[in-house]
Amino acid sequence: MLKIKRNDKCPCGSGKKYKKCCLANPDKNSEIIHARSIAHTYEELYQIIAKPMDVYRLKVELIRMGFQEIDTEVSRTFEIEGKQTLYDLHINIQHAFDWDNDHMFSFYLSDKLFDIDNAFSANPLGEHFISSFGKSSKSASDAQLRDLGISTGLSFWYLFDYGDELVHRVTVEEVREMTSKDIDLPKMLHQTGNAPSQYGNMEE
Ligand SMILES: [Zn+2]
Known part of the structure; x- marks a missing residue:
């Protein structure tokens, strides 16, 4: 799985730190965990997260x-x-x-x-x-x-x-x-x- 540290920028693109953004929101964080489980690169990860359901x-x-x-x-x-x-x-x-x-x-x-x-x-x-x-x-x-x-x-x-x-x-x-x-x-x-x-x- 791709690593995201707590102080990294949130992969959702909000510009906030991960710990202050999606990490603090179980629904959003489950989307990030799902994307991490299938993405091979960070670019792919961002694409999966940005894609509408x-x-x-x-x-x-x-x-x-x-x-x-x-x-x-x-x-x-x-x-x-x-x-x-x-x-x-x-x-x-x-x-x-x-x-x-x-x-x-x-x-x-x-x-x-x-x-x-x-x-x-x-x-x-x-x-x-x-x-x-x-x-x-x-x-x-x-x-x-x-x-x-x-x-x-x-x-x-x-x-x-x-x-x-x-x-x-x-x-x-x-x-x-x-x-x-x-x-x-x-x-x-x-x-x-x-x-x-x-x-x-x-x-x-
Ligand atoms: Zn976020």
């Missing part, structure tokens, strides 16, 4: 529950900030579909469901777990959307509950720069269809 418009569609294909559209479309993690996205999906957040989940950043090399997982509390299949996924709580190479048109998978297998496809509809009007993110933009009962299959 991206906002992602994501359409999440329920594809199947266990063996039952969902044949009418059930989807929710969100806007979410790039600094949010896949765990944050999981929580948004849980609320939007009215699921109970009572099982583990994985995102597969891939066109293949169960692609362990591109898997990001956690339990309902956001804690990462080690796969029993030998290979392990990465932590969904550590994965910020902006660092995942996600671009418009891409789609990937969200699997909730490994037993009942609620399978969702997430499509990136737009990636745009955040503006001063974006004060209420994350937010739901559209919903289509009623989500079935999470335990519907068991009642039959």
Whole structure:
């Protein structure tokens, strides 16, 4: 990681000392720590910090529950900030579909469901777990959307509950720069269809 000393000029460009500027503000400092974790040079660091946050418009569609294909559209479309993690996205999906957040989940950043090399997982509390299949996924709580190479048109998978297998496809509809009007993110933009009962299959 690139070093910034307390008495250095703050990398945000304010002209103040780091200790009197972003170091004293947890939100701003977390942005500086994030930039330090991915920048290779100071020039790159300043560019990352100066860049406006991206906002992602994501359409999440329920594809199947266990063996039952969902044949009418059930989807929710969100806007979410790039600094949010896949765990944050999981929580948004849980609320939007009215699921109970009572099982583990994985995102597969891939066109293949169960692609362990591109898997990001956690339990309902956001804690990462080690796969029993030998290979392990990465932590969904550590994965910020902006660092995942996600671009418009891409789609990937969200699997909730490994037993009942609620399978969702997430499509990136737009990636745009955040503006001063974006004060209420994350937010739901559209919903289509009623989500079935999470335990519907068991009642039959
Ligand atoms: Zn600063």
